Amino acid sequence: MEFEFSAEQILWRRTVHQFVETEVKPKAREVDESGEFNWEAVNKMGPIGLLGMMVPEEFGGSNVDPLSFTIAIKELGWGCGSTGLAIAAHNGLGCAPITTFGTVDQKEKFLSTVVTGNNRLAALALTEPGAGSDLQGGVTTKAVKSGNDWIINGSKMWITNASIAEYIITLVRTEPFSGSHSLSMIIVPTDSPGLTIHPPEKKMGLHGSQTNAISYEDVHVPLENLLGEEGKGLSQTLHTLDGGRISIGALCLGLAQAAYEKGIEYSKERKAFGKSIADQQAIRWMLADAATEIDAANLMVFRSAWLKQEGRPFKKEAAMAKLIASEMAERVARNMIQIHGGYGYSREYDVERIYRDVRLMTIGEGTSEIQRLVISKNILKD
Numbered sequence: 001m002e003f004e005f006s007a008e009q010i011l012w013r014r015t016v017h018q019f020v021e022t023e024v025k026p027k028a029r030e031v032d033e034s035g036e037f038n039w040e041a042v043n044k045m046g047p048i049g050l051l052g053m054m055v056p057e058e059f060g061g062s063n064v065d066p067l068s069f070t071i072a073i074k075e076l077g078w079g080c081g082s083t084g085l086a087i088a089a090h091n092g093l094g095c096a097p098i099t100t101f102g103t104v105d106q107k108e109k110f111l112s113t114v115v116t117g118n119n120r121l122a123a124l125a126l127t128e129p130g131a132g133s134d135l136q137g138g139v140t141t142k143a144v145k146s147g148n149d150w151i152i153n154g155s156k157m158w159i160t161n162a163s164i165a166e167y168i169i170t171l172v173r174t175e176p177f178s179g180s181h182s183l184s185m186i187i188v189p190t191d192s193p194g195l196t197i198h199p200p201e202k203k204m205g206l207h208g209s210q211t212n213a214i215s216y217e218d219v220h221v222p223l224e225n226l227l228g229e230e231g232k233g234l235s236q237t238l239h240t241l242d243g244g245r246i247s248i249g250a251l252c253l254g255l256a257q258a259a260y261e262k263g264i265e266y267s268k269e270r271k272a273f274g275k276s277i278a279d280q281q282a283i284r285w286m287l288a289d290a291a292t293e294i295d296a297a298n299l300m301v302f303r304s305a306w307l308k309q310e311g312r313p314f315k316k317e318a319a320m321a322k323l324i325a326s327e328m329a330e331r332v333a334r335n336m337i338q339i340h341g342g343y344g345y346s347r348e349y350d351v352e353r354i355y356r357d358v359r360l361m362t363i364g365e366g367t368s369e370i371q372r373l374v375i376s377k378n379i380l381k382d
Helices: 007-034 066-079 081-101 104-113 233-269 281-309 315-345 350-362 368-380
Strands: 121-125 142-146 149-160 165-173 183-189 195-197 211-222
Touching: 007 066, 007 081, 007 350, 066 081, 066 233, 066 281, 081 104, 081 121, 081 149, 081 165, 081 183, 081 233, 081 350, 104 165, 121 149, 142 165, 149 165, 149 183, 165 233, 183 211, 183 233, 233 281, 233 315, 233 350, 281 315, 315 350, 315 368
Parallel strands: 121 165
Antiparallel strands: 142 149, 149 211, 165 183, 195 211
């Protein structure tokens, strides 16, 4: 088995790391405290290819391979959970479906506007007030044909990037029945009359990545904004989420690494009982566990990315990677707070923010329970 990155991937990692270290990480605390999106850094991401990682070059993207995408999201997570989540969602949820299922005209019209860094990103709207994990039966947002338009009515919630998006790919019901071919994806520009993006949710963490509820009241969009075939929305969604689980896993790797580094740094500086707490067995074991778990999750996340890159099935492996990485990152962040003692509970120390940020990762893009369901279905051949 090959465990080394190519020379090109190593250069890409170095480039992204240096950018994040300079432009993203120094503002992570400010972004968390203010709740303001870091447009200054994000607008600089376009020229280095971070805003179009899944977009073909002819439409302005950098079209990096899945391993390179995973490297970039990991580095962004290391720098700032809020910024990392927004960019992961933009690429994996807002751009990837159009790249995969869209027409040439759709790619030219929509993708070219969101890959350069002009204060606009992209979003995907799946979740509804009464439909989280149950997409097939729970989606009530409807789209009906009227002349040359789709007319959309309904609501969505917990939508990342909604307030900063140029368009929102929306999962809607285009047939009244609840079968697997009753849903479709439609691209909805955010300046469409009747579309209301509500104020950002007040969340535990990830304050710099705004999450909004959306209302659709007789929103008209052209019929040609249908993404792919009518009735294929559920399969398109599941395909998109498989890739999204790899990106959440990568984000968790970065968050855990950042917390781990802070734990090492603090343990060497803090004195107790006449010596550095890094010399205490309890602390050393927490650091050893963190190093081991991060390494194990890293292998699983990059294995799933490699399988995707090779064109091989990766649904089960992506679910496993997301499961282990998200639960690992929460444990690591918790233990790094423990190493900091009372200071770890203070907002003056980064581990407190990282813990709040990482808490979402076992919920978003499929809860840990849903990941276990996906894995069990694959191993039991249900």
